[in-house]
Amino acid sequence: MSHYKVERLKINYKTLEEFQKFREYGLQELSMLEDLQANIIENDSNSPFYGIYLDGNLIARASLYRIDAKYDRYFDPPQDYYELWKLEVLPQYRHRGCGTALVEHAKSLGLPIKTNARCRSDEFWKKMGFIPVKYDPVRDRGENPYVWTPPGVSLKE
């Protein structure tokens, strides 16, 4: 579906340096850096991030975090699913299918996916086959949750 190769990113100094180019760089990335410096995690450990390289440079990334079924408040029956966040393509590489490749990769893992569609990205997520949930103020707290479900999975009423 795409000519981009999606790779699971390793936690090492090179990856964390690449992350600094992205807009959504924050406590999660700093925490990974600190853990690396303190030898709490190994160099080249697997991270929750997936990405696309072009000529050796990271140009797009997303994080996929597996949520245990017991915390599921979106799907019926309750089940393990992925939260997808920090989907970001560097500005000069947008509109070439990198975002689509990352989302298709996430879907290929076979579990439902929940994301927070930010900054009026609703059309992108709908194109990716995601649907908006019915907003629940207590659960969603200002988020804009969109979900994708594999066959046989429904949304919680």
Next chain:
Amino acid sequence: MSHYKVERLKINYKTLEEFQKFREYGLQELSMLEDLQANIIENDSNSPFYGIYLDGNLIARASLYRIDAKYDRYFDPPQDYYELWKLEVLPQYRHRGCGTALVEHAKSLGLPIKTNARCRSDEFWKKMGFIPVKYDPVRDRGENPYVWTPPGVSLKE
């Protein structure tokens, strides 16, 4: 501290029309609109949003949502606090203190506040007296939480 007047926003068609000018317009706003259309909420009900008007137009807004102490995973002792989200000033009115006025208003309510500092806004939040939490992957799930505490409130270890 600021010459801007912060008002609690009413849920009515005018407010929801004003909301369309903001970048973070999504399921929360659509849900309010549907509730209004279905008469589930009254016209002119209080919303969780606060805002600033200039010449009759809404130019800045933020949502403050009170979280019950039993769900508190940030403060010690656990207590009611506010989650602040969708702090946004329309582009042409930025750098005049509107964001500061909204945050000062939130602080004046006397409870701790938690926000998600997005898009490298860390310096703004630090200037507002907020501090970054220690990132917890299970709790924070890719967020960039910054908190403000009134005297006598500590961060959970």
